[in-house]
Amino acid sequence: MMDQNNYSSLHGFILLGFSDHPKLEMILSGIVTIFYCITLVGNTAIILASFLDSHLHTPMYFFLGNLSFLDLCFTTSIIPQMLVNLWGPEKTISYVGCVIQLYVYMWLGSIECLLLAVMSYDRFTAICKPLHYLVIMNPHLCLKMIIMVWSISFANSVVLCTLTVNLPRCGNNLLDHFLCELPAMVKIACVDTTAVELYVFALGVLIVLTPLTLILLSYGYIAKAVLRMKSKAGQRKAMNTCGSHLTVVSIFYGAIIYMYLQPGNSASRDQGKFLTLFYTIITPSLNPLIYTLRNKDMKDALKKLMEVHKESAKVRRNWKS
Template structure:
């Protein structure tokens, strides 16, 4: 840790939306509602896909991982955010801020890579249906998940450690509602060009590379769907991929707009609202997107609700 960072060991101040007190009151209610939706929706998907044997397939294995990831991602942010929104105390302990920074970066990187893995799964299912279960065997699926979590952890450790070692000269006020990498870099009192370039380079690797692979997968999928003679087969393929493509569009659209542009091109409040969108609203939308377009998942959820109702 840098030698001029001692004053920040007492903690950081998260300004959030403190200059808009009325907005904070509204946001606290909205965030609480969306957090509850995220918890209920993602837990329901995990339980339904585990309890229904028809959903013990690679696609739902990855969907369970996405739901678990969204639960962890939002829980690493929202409880602390609600504490800051509800009261005048805007501080976060130094250790708490460091943990949030590492976890936030780690889980965000995982989601980028996981969405690419899910697109590969859809590519195999539609373009090579006869070999799907052989190629996407449980061993490979588990290996892919472990690789995704491991690579993302390495990225988080490298970038966050680099950022935390920047001298801050007593600056401990973050103009954000969470301990985020760009906000931490901005309070450094030295030239941060090297760190910013490192963040940008890894952003290219973790955002644009998976997106490029997703687009290639869907290029092959589109060609395979157009070659199908059965209209029912085409509809099934489109429904299978539609949910994932919707989630990809929302997630990557927001991430690219936020991170892969010049640092001064968005206002501070606009950046906060964009972060709010992809960290809080998107995880609550994912369960709705996957269940509304998925007949098997809807039936599994109905079965889960019936079981709960009968047990009471």
């Protein structure tokens, strides 16, 4: 007798996505393509600027470069497959492709939660302990923090995704989503999933709410330190640097909490899909804009990068002529 999961293993999954709104799919494919291009260009520019400009070789830009790299990986693990499904009548994804997407999506999403907490600690140290900042946030500690973030997130992904993948589906391969997301995979199981949902909720609280609590505590201390500053210029500089990070935190965590930490039936199916679309596609494209528009050092570094590019293009043209 064929194993109850073999049907999905052999035939993969059908991603229903927005297939009941064909006109909406055409509009979404254009929007997703535009935002994906913005994400690629913006985050690549931040990585290059952080790497090439010696003035940006500081902990803050080290973490920002990591965030940009993360956003590139995060969107690339989702958008190409999504565009294929939006453009054509085929809405399928192979079983292996779906499992890989599930693990990678959960892993990278968890990293962003923890990385934003690490970045808030960096801002807390810079503003509340400025004289000891470079001693505390030394390269060795920064590297250890990044390794810890990626490792904890990987462990979280392995535990939750393995529990989800091993749920019996009794031949059900219709995913009411545009990607292989954990809640959508749990919903098609043909057994009681209460235990798995409790695990998901518990680890969700650990990975989402614990970093958010640390972020809020950090910014509580930062607010006190800024208010005690006598220099208005110092206050403005502190608010600019922290404002960018706080904006990203608000957008990312706002969508995540509304999506995952609410009663299961309180949001409509399409509302859940649009929220997922927002924090997986829109947010990564906004990050570079938020950080560059509010950050003078990053804007200067990007201008230098553009000038170098123009000069090299001019040299190539002269050489060819």
